Amino acid sequence: MKNFKALISYVVGFILSLLLTIAAYLFAVKHLLVGSGLIFTIVTMAIIQLYVQLIFFLHLGQGLGAKSKLWVFLFTVLAIAVVVGGSLWIMSNLNYNMTPQDVNNYLMEQNGGF
Numbered sequence: 001m002k003n004f005k006a007l008i009s010y011v012v013g014f015i016l017s018l019l020l021t022i023a024a025y026l027f028a029v030k031h032l033l034v035g036s037g038l039i040f041t042i043v044t045m046a047i048i049q050l051y052v053q054l055i056f057f058l059h060l061g062q063g064l065g066a067k068s069k070l071w072v073f074l075f076t077v078l079a080i081a082v083v084v085g086g087s088l089w090i091m092s093n094l095n096y097n098m099t100p101q102d103v104n105n106y107l108m109e110q111n112g113g114f
Helices: 002-029 036-056 066-097 100-110
Strands: none
Touching: 002 036
């Protein structure tokens, strides 16, 4: 009985994920919305799909220790956000602080004046 419930959970999660993916694809390809409306719709579907996968595949909201699993997941998301955000911030600052002339001078120094 427990295996049957798990199977049903996986099948429902798979079908919902598939429907959300197909819907987002059709919105983009068929140009049903344009501009910020399309972006908002696709981001909303992505957030819903994240929720579906967390519940149906990772079983984040069920059973013993669900709260601790949620905190571990949120900390992981925070760590990834810090790494990605920090990397983008550093690259943006490097891009802003290096003018094209600085790049040319650097390349000339590295290539021996060629």
